Structures are given as structure tokens and as C-alpha cells.
Amino acid sequence: MSKISAPRSNREFVEACIKSGDAVRIKQQVDWDNEAGAIVRRVCELGQAAPFMENIKDYPGFSYFGAPLSTYRRMAISLGMDPASTLPEIGKEYLKRTNSEPIAPVTIDRKDAPCKENILLGDDVDLCKLPVPLVHDGDGGRYVGTWHAVVTKHPVRGDVNWGMYRQMMWDGRTMSGAVFPFSDLGKALTEYYLPRGEGCPFATAIGLSPLAAMAACAPSPIPEPELVGMLSGEPARLVKCETNDLEVPADAEIILEGVILPDYKVEEGPFGEYTGYRTSPRDFRVTFRVNAITYRNNATMTISNMGTPQDEGQMLRSFSLGLELEKLLRSQGIPITGVYMHPRSTHHMMIVGVKPTYAGVASQIAHLAFGSKLGPWFHMVMVVDDKTDIYNWDEVYHAFCTRCHPANGIHIYKNTVGTPLYPFATPHERKYSIGSKVLFDCLWPVDWDPINDVPTPVSFKNVYSKEIQDQVTSNWTAYGYPPVK
Amino acid sequence: MNQWEVFVMDVAELVEGTDLELTIRTLNPGVQKYTYKRVRAQVSTALDQFADQLQVRLGRGQLSKARFSIKVIEEIQRCPAKYL
Ligand SMILES: Cc1cc2nc3c(=O)[nH]c(=O)nc-3n(C[C@H](O)[C@H](O)[C@H](O)COP(=O)(O)O)c2cc1C
Ligand SMILES: [Mn+2]
Numbered sequence: 001m002s003k004i005s006a007p008r009s010n011r012e013f014v015e016a017c018i019k020s021g022d023a024v025r026i027k028q029q030v031d032w033d034n035e036a037g038a039i040v041r042r043v044c045e046l047g048q049a050a051p052f053m054e055n056i057k058d059y060p061g062f063s064y065f066g067a068p069l070s071t072y073r074r075m076a077i078s079l080g081m082d083p084a085s086t087l088p089e090i091g092k093e094y095l096k097r098t099n100s101e102p103i104a105p106v107t108i109d110r111k112d113a114p115c116k117e118n119i120l121l122g123d124d125v126d127l128c129k130l131p132v133p134l135v136h137d138g139d140g141g142r143y144v145g146t147w148h149a150v151v152t153k154h155p156v157r158g159d160v161n162w163g164m165y166r167q168m169m170w171d172g173r174t175m176s177g178a179v180f181p182f183s184d185l186g187k188a189l190t191e192y193y194l195p196r197g198e199g200c201p202f203a204t205a206i207g208l209s210p211l212a213a214m215a216a217c218a219p220s221p222i223p224e225p226e227l228v229g230m231l232s233g234e235p236a237r238l239v240k241c242e243t244n245d246l247e248v249p250a251d252a253e254i255i256l257e258g259v260i261l262p263d264y265k266v267e268e269g270p271f272g273e274y275t276g277y278r279t280s281p282r283d284f285r286v287t288f289r290v291n292a293i294t295y296r297n298n299a300t301m302t303i304s305n306m307g308t309p310q311d312e313g314q315m316l317r318s319f320s321l322g323l324e325l326e327k328l329l330r331s332q333g334i335p336i337t338g339v340y341m342h343p344r345s346t347h348h349m350m351i352v353g354v355k356p357t358y359a360g361v362a363s364q365i366a367h368l369a370f371g372s373k374l375g376p377w378f379h380m381v382m383v384v385d386d387k388t389d390i391y392n393w394d395e396v397y398h399a400f401c402t403r404c405h406p407a408n409g410i411h412i413y414k415n416t417v418g419t420p421l422y423p424f425a426t427p428h429e430r431k432y433s434i435g436s437k438v439l440f441d442c443l444w445p446v447d448w449d450p451i452n453d454v455p456t457p458v459s460f461k462n463v464y465s466k467e468i469q470d471q472v473t474s475n476w477t478a479y480g481y482p483p484v485k
Numbered sequence: 486m487n488q489w490e491v492f493v494m495d496v497a498e499l500v501e502g503t504d505l506e507l508t509i510r511t512l513n514p515g516v517q518k519y520t521y522k523r524v525r526a527q528v529s530t531a532l533d534q535f536a537d538q539l540q541v542r543l544g545r546g547q548l549s550k551a552r553f554s555i556k557v558i559e560e561i562q563r564c565p566a567k568y569l
Pocket of ligand 1: 146147161162163164165166167177178179180182183184185216217218219220304306312313316317
């Protein structure tokens with residue numbers, strides 16, 4: 001395997017982005033109260049360079065890095081690829097690396113771990129000492145965790161989980177978060193800790209290397225510390241926490257250590273979400289008590305600002321959800337050409353290309369996708385044939401509007417797993433995470449006679465002979481038209 | 486004078502002339518801004534009734550036009566003592 005040279009820390013990533021013009025240094029003072037959030041939001045909506053804010057009001061010595069992976073260029077840089085790589089190229093590289101052998105992490109000595117440069121314990125622990133931003137005006141609180149990993153360990157199986165689950169600062173020692181019951185951490189809590197009334201040790205790592213962050217929000221069955229190794233081609237460097245047995249990425253900018261409380265909950269939200277709305281209600285949610293804070297000198301807090309496209313919620317999550325679904329379908333031997341989630345769908349629509357060699361293949365795809373661990377995150381599956389370019393929305397939309405039979409091609413599934421985040425869901429459905437799903441089958445039925453029943457696409461490429469096509473294209477400029485690239 | 490903010494689904498939850506238990510956050514400038522407390526308090530639509538001021542946000546963070554003055558009677562600790 002050729003050597004991968006991906007940025008190994010947030011600092012290396014910021015440097016690489018500044019060098020390629022994909023980040024800008026903001027030297028003037030920025031307020032943590034709304035201003036920083038508004039900068040990141042505007043950057044996302046305009047698709048511009050990531051802001052590295054070096055001077056934060058009230059917080060000398062700290063900086064912000066916003067919108068880390070809200071463009072395909074920055075996703076390519078994070079993987080150590082040419083920033084100009086195309087989406088299918090980036091996707092192919094992600095699949096290649098995540099289908100390789102797992103690479104186990106290594107534990108390093110705490111004296112070599114940058115995240116231990118400053119340590120706050122006991123009465124010194126106060127989240128207000130960190131530049132926790134108010135990301136959107138009207139949010140239920142300042143969010144500590146918007147681009148981070150919550151590290152926990154399964155109490156029985158022992159496997160480690162890093163998940164990106166948003167965390168709000170309730171007071172200087174308390175955070176609340178949206179840990180959905182179907183997530184890996186949600187299941188560990190509901191299956192084990194909550195019924196026993198036991199606290200669950202956690203660590204939150206902020207300012208991760210971009211691939212560690214990518215792993216924390218990729219719905220992969222591979223434990224994230226190994227997934228980072230596979231993505232970056234080298235072992236992740238971890239270090240033991242100060243107050244529990246968990247291990248955290250040694251080069252993270254900020255670490256919070258503590259316990260998830262089994263018998264105490266505080267309010268969380270509302271918060272601007274990946275769908276582009278504030279949808280999920282304020283509620284009593286999973287509550288984290290912080291017992292230690294460690295951080296690097298001149299620590300950088302990373303910020304993702306979720307809202308209308310395009311931020312990490314759409315760009316990165318559409319990317320990794322789509323590719324993990326592609327792996328799932330291929331593992332089951334389905335003759336697919338690929339899977340694509342268009343960022344504008346906020347990863348709500350899975351577009352699948354398939355060679356329709358047997359009846360019911362669209363249903364098979366929908367059942368697998370909706371029934372998988374990833375199923376709660378989208379509610380539409382659109383299946384097109386292998387001749388349709390799944391990356392070309394014009395083609396997919398044409399197939400949908402012409403081939404999907406309104407009575408036979410649309411299949412609705414009720415009472416599925418949902419999330420409180422779906423804007424279209426009823427208030428009752430949001431409260432109880434009740435979902436519903438739909439399949440759009442845009443394949444010609446296999447029991448139609450391919451000669452006499454299946455309509456013929458009428459296009460330049462399809463209906464004219466090779467000779468006529470060549471004649472017309474070679475004479476194109478002679479007819480008086482500008483050349484076609 | 487302190488500035489406070491509360492989230493409610495309906496402004497009618499803020500009944501005057503009686504003790505209420507509320508989760509409020511401080512809007513005073515500084516690094517503590519937006520941190521929460523659980524309190525027993527009284528509120529009044531007469532803005533000069535109590536020294537502190539309270540503004541209101543609704544279910545999805547919309548700022549309500551309603552304004553109150555507020556008297557924080559005491560802080561309530563809901564967190565079990567074993568964690569403090
Ligand atoms: C910026 C960002 C914020 C997210 N916030 C949450 C969240 O609050 N709760 C949640 O369950 N998932 C959230 N997700 C999605 C999870 O990170 C994703 O489902 C991840 O795969 C969870 O890990 P798990 O599969 O190990 O549970 C977020 C993703 C991103 C990119
Ligand atoms: Mn996981």
C-alpha cells in the first residue's frame with residue numbers, strides 16, 4: 001500500500017488548509033457569543049475557506065477552527081489527497097482504506113501527550129474557563145461538543161466507542177447531550193448502566209485530527225480507534241485519562257473527563273440541527289458530570305455549525321453514510337453500481353444504482369438499508385438502474401419522474417426507528433422517535449417484455465447509429481455551433 | 486440588577502403572584518453567560534416589581550415579546566449530593 005500522509009492532528013490539518021487556501025486566519029477579535037457561530041454559518045452557506053479564529057473575546061490563548069469538513073476539498077486534504085480530487089475519487093479511497101486490515105491504536109506515555117500540557121482537577125474544573133461558543137442565537141445553551149468525540153467503553157464486551165453526540169454546557173460542571181437510544185453509546189446506557197444505576201465513565205475529546213473526527217461520526221461497525229488507524233494508515237496515538245481508565249487521542253486539543261449520571265438529568269436543546277432547522281424539542285437528556293479538564297497550550301476549539309446546507313452534517317455525513325451503506329449492500333452480494341446521498345437531501349435520501357437482474361431487488365435494498373444500524377438517519381430510498389448516473393441529480397430525477405409507478409413503485413413503511421430531528425415528523429413521533437420510510441422503485445419491472453413493454457430512451461446517444469452520431473459531432477462547428485467540451 | 490432568561494412552551498407557564506420552580510440562565514455579561522440554575526422564584530409583568538429582569542424564549546428558541554421582573558428566592562439543587 002502506498003504511504004498515506006494525512007494530517008495527524010487538528011494543528012497539522014489547519015496548517016495544510018491554510019497552505020492550500022482552504023482556511024483563513026482571522027486575527028481580529030471574535031466574540032464567542034454568536035459572532036464566531038455566525039462566521040462559521042456564513043462560511044458553510046457560501047462554501048468558503050474554514051475560519052481559524054486566533055483571538056477570542058474573554059479567552060486569551062485559545063482559538064477556534066470552524067467548518068472543518070464542510071467542503072469536499074477539505075475532506076480530500078484530511079485524507080492526504082489532492083484537494084482537487086472528485087467526490088467519486090474520495091469515495092473510492094475511503095472504501096479502499098476502510099476495507100483494509102484494522103490498525104490497532106498504541107498507548108503513549110502521558111509525558112509525551114500534548115493534551116496533558118494543562119490539567120484542571122477538583123475545584124479548578126469549570127467549563128466556563130473554555131471558550132464554549134453560543135453557536136446559534138436562540139440555542140438552548142453554549143455547546144462544548146459540536147465537533148468532537150465522546151469516548152466510552154462497553155462495560156461487558158470491553159470495546160471502545162467514539163461517537164459524535166452533541167454536548168451542551170448546562171453549568172460549569174454539567175453538560176447534557178443528545179445521545180439517541182439506537183446509537184452505540186445509547187445502547188450501552190440503556191442496556192447496562194441505567195438499569196444498574198451505575199455511572200458511565202466518559203471522556204470528550206475536542207480538536208481531533210480530522211480523520212479521528214470523521215471516524216467518530218461515521219456509522220461504521222469497526223471500533224473507531226481502529227477505524228482511524230485504517231483511514232490514516234498508521235496507529236492512532238492514545239493516552240490514559242487522569243480520572244478514569246479510558247484512553248483519548250493524545251494530540252487532541254481539549255479533553256473533558258467525567259461520568260454520565262444514571263439518576264440525574266438536565267434540560268438539553270433546542271439546537272440548530274443538520275436538517276437545517278431547530279426541530280427536536282428541549283428535553284431532559286443524558287447528563288454528563290465533568291471531573292477533569294486537560295488541554296494543550298494555545299488550545300483550539302473546533303466548531304461545526306449545523307444548519308442549512310452545506311456543513312459537516314450534509315457533506316461529511318452524506319458521504320460516510322452513503323459509503324457505509326454501499327459496503328453493507330455489497331457485503332450481501334446485491335448487484336449495485338453504487339450508493340450516493342446528495343448533500344442537499346441532508347442525508348435523508350439514499351440513491352442506489354443496481355443492475356435489475358431479479359424481481360424485488362429494490363425492496364431487498366430498502367429492507368437492508370432501513371433495517372440496518374444506519375436506518376434511523378434517512379427515510380427515502382430511491383433505486384435506479386445501472387445505466388443511470390447516481391451522482392447526476394438531473395438523470396436521477398428524470399428516472400424518478402418517469403419510471404416510478406405511483407401505485408406500484410412507492411412503498412411506505414410505518415412505525416420504523418426514527419429520531420426527534422425529522423422536520424416533517426409529527427410532534428408525537430418526534431417525542432418518541434417514531435419513524436416512517438418510503439421506497440421509490442424506479443426500475444422497469446422484470447416481468448415486462450424488454451423488447452415490447454420497456455420504453456426506449458430517446459436520446460442522441462441511444463437512437464442514432466454510430467455513423468450518424470459521428471457525422472453530426474464532427475460537423476458540429478461547421479453547422480455554426482460552438483465546440484462542446 | 487441581574488438579567489435572566491427562561492425557556493417555556495407557553496408564556497402562560499409563568500404565573501404571577503406565586504412561587505415557581507424554574508430553570509433559568511444568566512444573561513449577565515462575562516464567561517458565565519448562558520449557564521443555568523434551578524431556582525424557586527416569583528415573576529411579575531410589572532417590570533419594576535422586582536430588581537432582576539427575565540426574558541423568555543419559546544420551544545424552538547424564539548424570543549418572546551413578553552418581559553417580566555423576577556425575584557430569585559433560593560437556588561434548588563436537583564443534582565444528588567453524592568455527585569457534588
Ligand atoms: C456535527 C455532528 C453532530 C452530531 N450530533 C449527534 C448527536 O447529537 N446525537 C447523535 O446520536 N448523533 C449525532 N451525530 C451523528 C453521529 O455522530 C453518528 O451517528 C455516529 O455514527 C454515532 O456513532 P455510533 O454509531 O458509534 O453510535 C452527529 C454527527 C455530526 C457530524
Ligand atoms: Mn460506534
